[in-house]
Amino acid sequence: xxxxxxxxxxxxxxxxxxxxxxxxxxxxxxxxxxxxxxxxxxxxxxxxxxxxxxxxxxxxxxxxxxxxxxxxxxxxxxxxxxxxxxxxxxxxxxxxxxxxxx
Numbered sequence: 226x227x228x229x230x231x232x233x234x235x236x237x238x239x240x241x242x243x244x245x246x247x248x249x250x251x252x253x254x255x256x257x258x259x260x261x262x263x264x265x266x267x268x269x270x271x272x273x274x275x276x277x278x279x280x281x282x283x284x285x286x287x288x289x290x291x292x293x294x295x296x297x298x299x300x301x302x303x304x305x306x307x308x309x310x311x312x313x314x315x316x317x318x319x320x321x322x323x324x325x326x327x
Contacts, residue, residue: 229262231252252265262288264286267284288317
């Protein structure tokens, strides 16, 4: 993806090429549809609690205007990433609609 930077940050979990590829593929759909997005900061965190592991994914997008952020806690990283991407797409649709009004 040209001119699109993805920065990964891991907390309590090792870096994973498979997860980074999964995230890159998911973010490609965002970049293709919303070309005004220039950067994504991806935060992956594993919380080990008494009730089981919680996989947390947070993604912050840099675009014109305020940054866009979404996060999700799920039973595995793939679900958390997918849910977070869905939330981001909803926010991006609203941003795109506002941008087209001006």
